[in-house]
Amino acid sequence: MTMPINLAVKKWLLTNGYVTKTGAPDDSVFREAAAKAMVAKKLSTEKYSSLLEDTTMADSPDPEKVLGGNGSTITVKRPSEFYNDTKHVGTHVKTGQPVLNEKGQPQTIPTQLNHAKWGVYIKRLAAQQGVSCQLSEHEKNLWGEMCSEDVFAGDVGGQYFSHIKDCDTGHIKALLDGGGASGGLEIAPIHFDDDVVSTPQLSGELYPFVGKKDISRGRRVEGASIGQITINSGGGDAQSITVFNTDALIAAIDTTIFVADCAIEIGRDFLSDAAVDVGRLVQSEMSSSFKAWLDEVIAVGSGTDEPEGVMTASGTTSVAFSGATSIGNYESLLFSVPKAQRGSVTAPGTRFCATETTYQRAKATPISATDDRRIHGMSHEDFRMLSRPYSISTAMSNQQAFFGDLARGYRFYRRVGMSFQVETGGDYLARSNQALIIGRMRVGGRVVLGSSFGTVTDAPA
Secondary structure (H helix, E strand, O other), X not given: OOOOOOHHXXXXXXXXXXXXXXXXXXXXHHHHHHHHHHHOOOOOHHHHHHHHXXXXXXXXXXXXXXXXXXXXXXXXXXXXXXXXXXXXXXXXXXXXXXXXXXXXXEOEEOOHHHHHHHHXXXXXXXXXXXXXXXXXXXXXXXXXXXXXXOOEEEEEOOEEEEEEOOOOOOHHHXXXXXXXHOOHHHEEEOHHHHHHHHHHHHOOOOHHHOEEEEEOOOOEEEEEEEOOOOOOOOOOOOOOOOOOOOOOOXXXXXXXOEEEEEEEEEEHHHHOOOHHXXXXXXXXXXXXXXXXXXXXXXXXXXXXXXXXXXXXXXXXXXXXXXXXXXXXXXHXXXXXXXXXXXXXXXXXXXXXXXXXXXXXXXXXXXXXXXXXXXXXOOOHHHOEEOOEEEEEOOOOOOXXXXXXXXXXXXXXXXXXXXXXXXXXXXXXXXXXXXXXXXEEEEEXXXXXXXXXXXXXXXXXX
8 A cells, every 4th residue: 555645744844854846756755754753753644644635735736836835846865874974093902092094094884874775785685585585765766876876796697897978878777687697796886895794804804904806807917026136246347247148037927817715694574674774684694604705715725626825835935933933933934025116014914814723822932040030022903913903814724824925925806796686595595585686797816925924933832
């Protein structure tokens, strides 16, 4: 049944600020505003009924004066304007300090509007798969705004596009509504990638600090490193210049792009809930999955079916702890990286990394056998060592540790354009009234400058 609206109800909504004065809204806008006022308990059912019974405005000869007043027009909010889009800087859950990326710039977290767009997109995919979660009128309007204004990326008809903009052509909505026939199910707004990987930075130990680069196509990134040219001195007349051999000057740095998947189960009934709630749940759960995985592969990734980790890479400088934890061992690890590659002490990407047990053992080092005071002081939870940050890895063993510049020595590649699908088939999902939401992205990573890292494999077990 359609919610009845008359001029008295419209005037009340205008007077109380639920609809603003511009544009020419249809009755659906006033119905939505009235529903919001009722949910907020600002418009009681008794007041609403009395407004519907008010016939004093029924024969008003000047609707413009009734709705707008003084010849003004009615303002209608865009769907996105119902949500807060203010960006906030994320703080690390361990230190409480603002999170900085590899360039030392603050990292923001997804906004309420981002979550709303996530929710609408996921609900739309679920509806296409037969889940009973049709979009409300407001959600349809927000979906239309996304299609016309957001930038999309993904595979269309077997070809990858890194930047798809509608430009008021209706092309994107046609692609997505076309489903499998047009391949439109494989495209998604680009900012979804950022939403997934920015939240892990709020508690991530390694990913926030590596060098990052987005790529638009391909399964392999071909790069190169350039060595240092030797300078010769002491030459004079009749003496030839020593020719520098460039055979070893340029070395290939090729990175394979791997598929990274994550999936969450979500109740079908919950999919019919508010868009913001659905979006926040999906984004948060996927981010939690990527958080652990990203830090793991950057530390110890095999490089065969996942990005290469620092401890796996060749060309790093090996430092021997010989089964002991001492200030001298940590000094050796620190100075295994040349000064030119360590950066300043304020560089967020240059840091130690090991397990929390290894960190605790280092912080517990006494001044001497007869003086139990700690040589590094009592600041155990500042997670710093020798004036450098100390990241904690749950994927490394106690015998492993490294120090180095993640920002310049490690490169992480992200294929822009995450794809999503919703699965509802199968006995388990049907009986448990669940839907499976699958996110898929392609990433690659590897150490690009081995001399930027010192590694240990024989710390106390």
